[in-house]
Amino acid sequence: MPAIHYLLQDGSTRTIDAPLGRSVMEVAILNNVRGIDAECGGCCSCATCHVYVDEAFMARLPAPDEMEEELLEGVASERRSGSRLSCQIVIDAALDGLTVQVPARQS
């Protein structure tokens, strides 16, 4: 299973072996990674599962669709080049070692 590293607000890192096919958001919620709220449960409706994706992995992800792109405009913390909604990142083998940073706040 690919390992996903979550950099948390307190500076610590949680590493989780993630099942293929689940989203980075779902894996975080399942495993109690704090700082990803996901109020809509992954329906791309709320922008509360915002993460900063490590530069090295940006190119391996499909570009955000129009809906995600718009929601990213409204995230509560600063939007940066690595900003993505973690509910839209589906885990596959190519994402082994993916590092995402949890932002300061989600709402």
Add this chain to the structure above:
Amino acid sequence: MTAGLLIIGASYAGMQLADAARAKGYAGPITLLGDEAAAPYQRPPLSKGLLLGKQTPEGLTIRAPAYFEEQRIALRLQSTAVAIDRGARQVTLHNGEVLAYEWLVLATGARSRPLQVPGGDLPGVHGLRSLDDALAIDAMARSARRVCVIGGGFIGLETASALRTRGLDVDVIEAGAQLLGRVVPPEISEHFARLHAQQGVQLHCGASVQALQAGPDGRVAAVLLADGRRLACDAVVVGIGVLANDELAQAAGLPCEQGVLVDACGRTPDPWVLAAGDCARFPNPYGADPAQPLRLESIQAANDLARAAASVIAGQPAPYQAVPWFWSDQYASKLQIAGLGLPGDARVLRGSPDEGRFSLFLLRAGRVVCVHSINRPAEHLLARKLIESRVQASAAALADPDFALKSLLDSSPAAAPRA
């Protein structure tokens, strides 16, 4: 074992309450009772991704088993509470077991309103509330050709959208004059009517169901309307609203009005009993009359009232204060609603209904109180802030696509919208 926090109901409100109570420092035992077999799961995909085959039942689980261990939350599934003894602070389960509590939270949710016409409970008639309901509809859709959906609300229309996308013939029967009549203005209703019609769904508004008829095999085979029409079908999905599960509270002598009456912290008059989620009716700061308790059927309301109730349990009461929001996905249209509107509110259109991308702003006394957005998620997020800030805005500014809505959030007079 010390009596701790006992939560009846393991969906959004119950789950959020257990989690928030722990996060806010409650150290006692927490027991979460769920009457279904499945551990807490995401419900919005039941009428969307699950029916479309994009999500699996396993993929809906909200928390891993390790979470419950780590947080010391005892999750007890297939456990139904049948009575509350508030004097003794005890709850009796279906199997006769008695659980003591220090704090009791009612997060019992709601159930589908039954269709009360002859034949309303024939085999082949479905409701949609739980995972089991959704799996039954999914199984039905594998062999059915034609389905009648009774009720043109969110559940009915999302189900119609999924079934139509799967290639079934779908009739939607709505008693009211328009779709989603209870909750949206005509512009939004018309958008969804157009959308479903374009997709080939047969819409019947203002149609009342007189009876369901069985075929030779005893399963539902047709819907009879009051005007005499007979719609043949292989199955029926009923989505005509829900009833709050407040019977336990009523039997325990707690005040209920189609829902357990609580304050903005989720408190009942019993200092040790709280309620949250679809079963609770609470005063909402964004209601037309903030003193009038409302029952909102949404994940947002369940989560936010549960957090307020958890704050009481943790000894630092912080009332509910969030702007209500809702959403619905049908075909490629995402509807997002912020705030609570009334039929008399002024309506201002921003964007293009013809392109299926627009927002409808509802104004009351010059303030933005509610915004319905179709495929405009950024405007929806901004709308929540506008409503929360109770900003004044002119209709002309809101309708002007070149006017930056964000500037309304700037309190400086220079940023006031142009008239």
